[in-house]
Amino acid sequence: MHRKTNGKSILSICLYHRFHIFGVFLLALLLLLASRHGLLRSQRTMAISPESPPGFATRSATRGDLEAITTIAILGWVFDKQWDYRFPYAKQYPEDHRHWTKARYSQYMDEVEAGKAMMMVAEKRPDSSSTESNIVAFSIWQLPGHHIKPATPGKPTPTGPSTQDPERKDANLARMKLFREVLNKGKAQYFDNIYGESQLYLMTLVTHPDHFRRGAGTTLMRWGLEKAKQEKLVITLFASQMGYGLYKKLGFGVVGEVTVQIEGEEEKLNIPGMTIMP
Numbered sequence: 098m099h100r101k102t103n104g105k106s107i108l109s110i111c112l113y114h115r116f117h118i119f120g121v122f123l124l125a126l127l128l129l130l131a132s133r134h135g136l137l138r139s140q141r142t143m144a145i146s147p148e149s150p151p152g153f154a155t156r157s158a159t160r161g162d163l164e165a166i167t168t169i170a171i172l173g174w175v176f177d178k179q180w181d182y183r184f185p186y187a188k189q190y191p192e193d194h195r196h197w198t199k200a201r202y203s204q205y206m207d208e209v210e211a212g213k214a215m216m217m218v219a220e221k222r223p224d225s226s227s228t229e230s231n232i233v234a235f236s237i238w239q240l241p242g243h244h245i246k247p248a249t250p251g252k253p254t255p256t257g258p259s260t261q262d263p264e265r266k267d268a269n270l271a272r273m274k275l276f277r278e279v280l281n282k283g284k285a286q287y288f289d290n291i292y293g294e295s296q297l298y299l300m301t302l303v304t305h306p307d308h309f310r311r312g313a314g315t316t317l318m319r320w321g322l323e324k325a326k327q328e329k330l331v332i333t334l335f336a337s338q339m340g341y342g343l344y345k346k347l348g349f350g351v352v353g354e355v356t357v358q359i360e361g362e363e364e365k366l367n368i369p370g371m372t373i374m375p
């Protein structure tokens with residue numbers, strides 16, 4: 098009974114293992130009690146809940162992203178009335194609409210390449226099984242140093258690249274033109290005259306509708322807030338109806354409003370100008 102094995106008695110080995118078996122039993126009992134009282138269940142739910150931090154990554158856009166960006170713009174913007182106001186025939190002429198929308202974002206990309214703007218995308222964490230684009234949202238920012246355009250005597254101040262081609266069939270060209278004029282005037286009045294080149298101006302922000310309200314817009318805005326904080330800039334923007342709630346939540350304040358309305362038309366857009374100094 099007290100036979101020795103490597104200097105230890107069988108009895109002491111039995112006692113040692115019994116102690117471990119008892120420990121395992123105690124742990125299993127504790128786990129059972131914890132799960133009965135919902136402690137483990139709530140932790141598991143938190144890990145898969147849609148309210149969890151989404152974990153989008155941001156990076157600079159490239160020309161290779163233009164197709165994905167065009168798709169997001171067309172699918173996302175249609176939810177806001179600004180889009181229908183300017184492009185009321187988009188559904189009637191989808192190919193035309195896609196062509197001109199892509200042309201617009203290609204022009205923005207020219208501005209990025211000229212160092213005047215930054216285009217950022219928010220991506221889902223890559224899923225190795227999918228070959229689809231992971232981009233779910235994008236934003237375009239006009240950089241400091243490129244807000245006040247030098248006026249050439251005798252020539253009107255340039256207003257940036259134009260996609261108001263009379264050939265395009267998806268748009269209401271008069272509204273498009275007025276929209277741009279009113280926003281340029283409002284930008285000068287509420288932002289450029291006050292902050293000059295010390296501003297980061299948000300030109301556009303759109304999320305793919307499949308990913309609305311999951312934090313992609315916030316992720317891109319937080320990128321801008323961080324940049325503005327580091328470079329001591331004010332963020333300036335004109336808010337769409339849909340964007341307003343997002344900017345308010347982030348602490349932006351309204352500094353003015355512009356109205357786009359063609360004489361004799363009932364339809365109009367009231368667009369608030371907003372700023373924040375992070």
Ligand SMILES: CC(C)(COP(=O)(O)OP(=O)(O)OC[C@H]1O[C@@H](n2cnc3c(N)ncnc32)[C@H](O)[C@@H]1OP(=O)(O)O)[C@@H](O)C(=O)NCCC(=O)NCCS
Binds near residue numbers: 234316
């Ligand atoms: C505005 C827009 C970019 C928001 O993108 P998003 O990825 O859904 O934004 P988030 O998930 O980060 O939203 C964060 C918060 O913003 C607010 N918000 C977002 N969308 C909103 C909406 N449609 N109505 C009211 N509040 C809204 C909410 O407070 C939301 O938090 P919650 O979901 O916890 O309530 C998106 O709705 C969109 O692309 N709209 C069409 C284009 C547009 O209007 N762009 C704005 C240009 S100024």
